[in-house]
Amino acid sequence: MANKRDLKKDINYVLGDIIEAVDVWEYTNPTKETKESEAIIDDAIETFDVLIAKVNAKDVENKKAHFKSINTELETKGRELIERINKL
Numbered sequence: 001m002a003n004k005r006d007l008k009k010d011i012n013y014v015l016g017d018i019i020e021a022v023d024v025w026e027y028t029n030p031t032k033e034t035k036e037s038e039a040i041i042d043d044a045i046e047t048f049d050v051l052i053a054k055v056n057a058k059d060v061e062n063k064k065a066h067f068k069s070i071n072t073e074l075e076t077k078g079r080e081l082i083e084r085i086n087k088l
Contacts, residue, residue: 007055007067011074015048018081025088032088040084047077 022037022044051070060066 004055004067007070008052010071011048011051011055014074014078015044015081018044018078018085021082021085025085029088036084037088040081043084044081047081051077 019041022040026034026037051074054070054073055067057066
């Protein structure tokens, strides 16, 4: 089971890397429209806020299942954002 600190680090690293990938794409493609890439960054930040709020929730009965569901949600959202980056 991941503890709270490790889960927060995973969320930060995964979504930070996604934002960095979008920044690299914007830098290497200066002539292309950045509306979709900015939307990806906004969604990554929103996902970060939602997941951190879930990690910090105090009224959780089964912490192991709760953290596992957060980790699964991070994987799902991360893959969705990566797919959107690949379509740019």
